[in-house]
Amino acid sequence: MGSTTSRTVWQTQRDVIYALIIREMNTRFGKWRLGYAWALLEPALHIIVLAAIFSFIGRKFYPGIPTPLFMLGGIAPFLFFGHCFSKGIAAVSSNRGLFNYRQLRPFDAVLSRVLLEFTIYILSMIVLLALFAWFGIRVTFGNFLLLVEVNFFFFCFCLGLSLVLCVIGERLPELSKALPFVMRPLYFISGVFFSLEQIPTEYHAYLAWNPLVHVIELTREGLFASYDGKFSDFRYFLFSSIAMLAVGLLVYRAHWRDLVRSQ
Amino acid sequence: MIKLENLTKSYRTNHGRKVLFQNVSATFPEGKNIGILGCNGAGKSTLLRIMGGIDYPDSGRVVTDQRISWPMGLSGGFQGSMTGRENVAFVCGIHGIWREGKRRVMDQVQEFAEVGNYFDVPIKNYSSGMRSRLAFGLSIAVDFDVYLVDEVMSVGDAHFKRKCELVISEKRKSSNFIIVAHAMQLLRKNCDVGIYLDGGQVKVCHSVDEAIDLYQTRMPDSQRQKNEITSAVNV
Structure with missing residues (x-):
């Protein structure tokens, strides 16, 4: 007999998140033979394609940093962001069956997905960096502490964003149909394949509003010693991620019952 | 003990809101197995889901100190x-x-x-x-202390039903059941107390038979006969 001893809220939360992550991993990687490899292949393919195009054009991106590494610093965070974005919108509708258990609310579904995506992002980045180093594409490592800081706040940013999106996805279905179209242009203006330094200064005023630009700049700064993110603003990014998390939590708190309530 | 306090629940339809429960307060007797009766759409499953904590009323609340299972239903x-x-x-x-x-x-x-x-x-x-x-x-x-059963037993074959009843009678020593079903015989056999849902009200009866009578009188004769026949077949 499975005895449910009374648990504290934290124990319940831990059990739920743990069970959800195992379940997500089963459904994402389990039935697919290439599942785990895909986590690496996706960023790798992006990098290969972009690197091929730009080496064909014959452009060097950044003095002292090989193109694949430069791309990796942009692609990996952006893909993490993109996954959180699309999964966040679908978080409630694709997990309806789960809310049949009272301890499992949309927040848990969102948190576990963002956690899993974050882990995949970090691991794929580490593995790809190691792979590149194996093939001799390597540079001096930059600032590890900065990387930790940036990624911690990036996680907060994506969690907040996913929480907002899970509410939008359920409450404003029309808007949630249109939102994915934002991703394409974001890919081009977020600095995945450029650095702010290469953009004329008069455009900085527009581009620098996008927190993703700062994430990518700061990530590269953390990864490569020779990268000088002159225009990245850690404090702006810090502010925007904390604000995003706060907004996400507030929006979720205001709407969470309506997400699961039968109307 | 499970207590409903000023429960109101309504649904949005194309013709305005349809009120399912209007300011309902009721106390479910402790330590009893409860059968819930009502016509289709009277709100049996919704009540079960609200008690199970997976759906929320518009206002009011459910007070309980017991561990309640998730509603075992067919879907979800x-x-x-x-x-x-x-x-x-x-x-x-x-x-x-x-x-x-x-x-x-x-x-x-x-x-x-x-x-x-x-x-x-x-x-x-x-x-x-x-x-x-x-x-x-x-x-x-x-x-769990209380199990919520939503029509699960009506699908299975005779063998499964017998097994369910065996398990329920075994489990009844330590826990209670709240059962939604249309098979009268099943309710008579497994429940001590009946609850009848009608017109937005929750009526707690002291025995299942009382609730069954209420339910039957509300139904046209032909359907009542049919119901008796099907429940006889079921057993």
Whole structure:
């Protein structure tokens, strides 16, 4: 007999998140033979394609940093962001069956997905960096502490964003149909394949509003010693991620019952 | 004890809001097995879901100090693309049952559900009978003070029904059941107290027969006869 001893809220939360992550991993990687490899292949393919195009054009991106590494610093965070974005919108509708258990609310579904995506992002980045180093594409490592800081706040940013999106996805279905179209242009203006330094200064005023630009700049700064993110603003990014998390939590708190309530 | 306090629940329809419960207060007797009766659309399942804490009323609340199970129903709760085993493991996980306990639950469910090799097949390939056996077996294997049963027993074959009743009579020593069903015989056999839902009100009766009478008088004669016949066939 499975005895449910009374648990504290934290124990319940831990059990739920743990069970959800195992379940997500089963459904994402389990039935697919290439599942785990895909986590690496996706960023790798992006990098290969972009690197091929730009080496064909014959452009060097950044003095002292090989193109694949430069791309990796942009692609990996952006893909993490993109996954959180699309999964966040679908978080409630694709997990309806789960809310049949009272301890499992949309927040848990969102948190576990963002956690899993974050882990995949970090691991794929580490593995790809190691792979590149194996093939001799390597540079001096930059600032590890900065990387930790940036990624911690990036996680907060994506969690907040996913929480907002899970509410939008359920409450404003029309808007949630249109939102994915934002991703394409974001890919081009977020600095995945450029650095702010290469953009004329008069455009900085527009581009620098996008927190993703700062994430990518700061990530590269953390990864490569020779990268000088002159225009990245850690404090702006810090502010925007904390604000995003706060907004996400507030929006979720205001709407969470309506997400699961039968109307 | 389960207590409803000023419960109001309505649904949005194309013709304005349809009120299901209007300011309902009721106390469910403690330590009794309860049968819930009402016509289709009277709000039986909704009441069960609200008591189970997975749906929320517009206003009012449910007060209880007991561990209430999730409503075992036909739909929901299982992920179709995952196997029976994975689904059971997941439900164990969110209830904090790991390792040793999980293995025990797993064995128990497998034995009760009698799905054989289908235990490692995605749930979407199950027949409705298999699915309800698994649902019933799983929720029974996890310990609760009160089990909410929503029409699960009406799908299975005679063998499954007999098994359910065996398990319920065994479980009744330590826990209680709240059962929604249209089979009168089943309610008579398993419940002590009846609750009749009609016109937005919740009427707590002192015996099942009283609630059944209420339910029958509200029904046209032809349907009543039919109901008696089907419930006779069911048993």
